[in-house]
Amino acid sequence: MSELTIALDIMGGDHGPPVILSAALKAIQKHPDTHFILCGQRTVIEPALLELSDQQRTQVTIEHCDEVVEMGEAPTAALRTKKFSSMRRIIELVQSGEADACVSAGNTGALLTLAFYILKTLPGIDRPALISAMPTAEHHKVFLLDLGANVNCTSEILFQYGVMGSVLAQQVAGIDTPRVALLNVGEEDIKGNAQVKYADQLFRNARGLNYIGYVEGDDIFADVADVVVTDGFTGNIALKSTEGLAKLVIKEVKRQSQVNVFTRFMARVALPLLKTIYNRVNPDQYNGASLIGLRGIVIKSHGNASADAFYYAIRQAREEARMRVPEKIRSKIETVLLEQL
Amino acid sequence: MSELTIALDIMGGDHGPPVILSAALKAIQKHPDTHFILCGQRTVIEPALLELSDQQRTQVTIEHCDEVVEMGEAPTAALRTKKFSSMRRIIELVQSGEADACVSAGNTGALLTLAFYILKTLPGIDRPALISAMPTAEHHKVFLLDLGANVNCTSEILFQYGVMGSVLAQQVAGIDTPRVALLNVGEEDIKGNAQVKYADQLFRNARGLNYIGYVEGDDIFADVADVVVTDGFTGNIALKSTEGLAKLVIKEVKRQSQVNVFTRFMARVALPLLKTIYNRVNPDQYNGASLIGLRGIVIKSHGNASADAFYYAIRQAREEARMRVPEKIRSKIETVLLEQL
Numbered sequence: 001m002s003e004l005t006i007a008l009d010i011m012g013g014d015h016g017p018p019v020i021l022s023a024a025l026k027a028i029q030k031h032p033d034t035h036f037i038l039c040g041q042r043t044v045i046e047p048a049l050l051e052l053s054d055q056q057r058t059q060v061t062i063e064h065c066d067e068v069v070e071m072g073e074a075p076t077a078a079l080r081t082k083k084f085s086s087m088r089r090i091i092e093l094v095q096s097g098e099a100d101a102c103v104s105a106g107n108t109g110a111l112l113t114l115a116f117y118i119l120k121t122l123p124g125i126d127r128p129a130l131i132s133a134m135p136t137a138e139h140h141k142v143f144l145l146d147l148g149a150n151v152n153c154t155s156e157i158l159f160q161y162g163v164m165g166s167v168l169a170q171q172v173a174g175i176d177t178p179r180v181a182l183l184n185v186g187e188e189d190i191k192g193n194a195q196v197k198y199a200d201q202l203f204r205n206a207r208g209l210n211y212i213g214y215v216e217g218d219d220i221f222a223d224v225a226d227v228v229v230t231d232g233f234t235g236n237i238a239l240k241s242t243e244g245l246a247k248l249v250i251k252e253v254k255r256q257s258q259v260n261v262f263t264r265f266m267a268r269v270a271l272p273l274l275k276t277i278y279n280r281v282n283p284d285q286y287n288g289a290s291l292i293g294l295r296g297i298v299i300k301s302h303g304n305a306s307a308d309a310f311y312y313a314i315r316q317a318r319e320e321a322r323m324r325v326p327e328k329i330r331s332k333i334e335t336v337l338l339e340q341l
Numbered sequence: 342m343s344e345l346t347i348a349l350d351i352m353g354g355d356h357g358p359p360v361i362l363s364a365a366l367k368a369i370q371k372h373p374d375t376h377f378i379l380c381g382q383r384t385v386i387e388p389a390l391l392e393l394s395d396q397q398r399t400q401v402t403i404e405h406c407d408e409v410v411e412m413g414e415a416p417t418a419a420l421r422t423k424k425f426s427s428m429r430r431i432i433e434l435v436q437s438g439e440a441d442a443c444v445s446a447g448n449t450g451a452l453l454t455l456a457f458y459i460l461k462t463l464p465g466i467d468r469p470a471l472i473s474a475m476p477t478a479e480h481h482k483v484f485l486l487d488l489g490a491n492v493n494c495t496s497e498i499l500f501q502y503g504v505m506g507s508v509l510a511q512q513v514a515g516i517d518t519p520r521v522a523l524l525n526v527g528e529e530d531i532k533g534n535a536q537v538k539y540a541d542q543l544f545r546n547a548r549g550l551n552y553i554g555y556v557e558g559d560d561i562f563a564d565v566a567d568v569v570v571t572d573g574f575t576g577n578i579a580l581k582s583t584e585g586l587a588k589l590v591i592k593e594v595k596r597q598s599q600v601n602v603f604t605r606f607m608a609r610v611a612l613p614l615l616k617t618i619y620n621r622v623n624p625d626q627y628n629g630a631s632l633i634g635l636r637g638i639v640i641k642s643h644g645n646a647s648a649d650a651f652y653y654a655i656r657q658a659r660e661e662a663r664m665r666v667p668e669k670i671r672s673k674i675e676t677v678l679l680e681q682l
Binding site: 135148193194217218219232239242248251 | 450476477478489492493524526527533534535557558559560561562563571573574575577578579580581582583584585586587588589590592
């Protein structure tokens with residue numbers, strides 16, 4: 001008997017079904033206690049399952065879906081015209097209780113819209129957020145939100161994000177009393193825009209949260225906070241610009257290694273070291289942004305995720321289902337809001 | 342006869358006058374055609390000048406200033422109560438025409454406030470911006486603005502930033518028709534907040550600018566644009582979060598190098614390679630953010646700048662004065678605004 005059921009959108013992602021199916025097979029083999037509902041075109045899915053044992057095959061259900069949400073498709077079009085897409089189906093399975101969580105590497109905007117429309121937000125939560133863990137010094141991690149679900153955030157929404165992030169850091173990363181911080185352009189009280197300043201007041205007045213005040217951009221990676229809260233515009237830019245710098249450094253290592261025989265030697269010797277470091281800051285290791293604040297668990301994998309990265313997103317879904325994260329957020333937001341009365 | 346005159350705030354910065362004076366001495370020696378007005382406490386400045394030749398000493402004027410704007414001081418306090426600060430004096434010297442440009446490593450908020458209040462913005466420019474060059478692939482650079490002068494930007498201000506950035510990229514980096522881009526959370530038209538969407542319209546309707554549309558955070562370093570425009574809140578977070586990641590990578594190299602004798606060997610061999618790469622992405626090489634849009638040239642050096650970094654900021658001031666950047670911005674904004682009529 002399976003403890004948990006996870007629905008996977010087989011059709012999403014830049015690399016198409018083969019990469020997703022490869023991750024799914026790995027998950028099936030590694031987690032015999034978990035049932036997987038694979039949503040997508042049956043003719044694409046079935047051949048991939050041939051390599052499973054009879055026992056493993058019982059862990060899998062195929063839900064044939066005729067339609068596919070394309071990567072560049074407008075979210076509203078995906079919502080209105082594609083009633084039988086694999087992306088919609090995985091969310092419906094969570095909504096009906098047939099699945100405990102779902103994972104997609106497809107069109108982010110469409111996934112956000114479908115999840116928001118079908119699952120709805122938890123009581124006390126105005127908008128869902130995309131949240132993901134990033135590396136920090138000393139092998140710790142920091143949860144950054146919102147990574148792009150809402151480009152316009154009121155102070156109240158920023159406050160709710162802090163509560164949600166705190167619950168995730170506690171339940172998934174096992175941090176007792178997570179340090180929650182607001183991202184700002186300076187540590188002095190005088191800096192920041194109106195939304196951030198008022199959100200700071202809301203945090204200061206709240207009980208039951210370990211709020212530590214403002215942090216700046218470079219503090220994200222400095223292990224000074226466990227949860228860093230910002231609006232979806234800024235959070236997305238922070239995430240992507242650091243990805244951009246990481247890519248530039250790797251490109252430079254490759255370029256330098258070709259300058260002459262000495263740099264080639266240095267690059268060869270340095271490679272294992274750099275690989276260790278890269279693995280620490282590699283987005284693949286931190287793949288699987290959670291869409292939190294909804295009445296159900298939805299994990300968004302990177303569109304260009306490798307099979308390993310998508311597998312990591314499945315593990316993330318499993319972990320949140322095991323810890324019943326939405327129920328914990330619901331209970332925490334109730335407590336915090338009641339304390340304020 | 343000196344071609345240019347540059348005023349330096351000797352008292353600003355985290356490391357105090359010794360670092361600034363060391364950079365000033367280097368600049369005096371390297372640029373015999375430039376006159377320097379050193380503003381600060383005479384008793385601090387004079388001993389440092391002993392090592393100059395008689396000829397070099399003629400390149401220098403000391404302006405004794407009794408007051409110092411402290412790093413943590415509120416900008417309005419610096420403006421209202423410190424009428425005789427070294428920071429205020431360098432800006433007054435630019436305003437009166439006695440200096441062609443000025444440089445400070447002091448309190449950013451105070452420098453912005455003093456410069457805005459004393460120099461005023463150019464006609465057609467609502468707010469000044471902080472702009473700096475960052476490294477990109479292929480040894481090119483990209484100008485990013487605003488880095489924190491204004492946390493709330495209207496679409497019109499974002500548009501003016503694009504014009505200003507384009508002039509700086511052309512005059513200082515020698516790029517013929519700089520590619521100007523708007524920073525956004527996605528390349529699709531549907532994404533972004535209201536300010537960004539309307540700014541996109543303003544850019545599309547403008548003639549005389551090489552506007553290429555939206556770019557995302559990771560594109561900053563990808564050499565797809567020469568000028569990337571965003572509001573001061575997002576720009577500051579983008580700059581600082583990439584700085585934070587760079588610091589984390591360096592920390593990891595040091596930590597890994599101590600794991601065992603093999604990693605120590607690898608780190609030692611890798612060091613020259615990493616140093617070359619670090620020099621490429623080192624903020625010191627890109628120190629000297631310009632405060633543009635004002636009727637005069639003001640360069641903000643990093644508060645914790647080394648002598649080399651502060652020297653780079655002085656060179657930046659010299660270059661902008663030589664190219665008469667404010668006049669060029671004034672003329673460009675007039676042309677673009679007239680074209681729109």
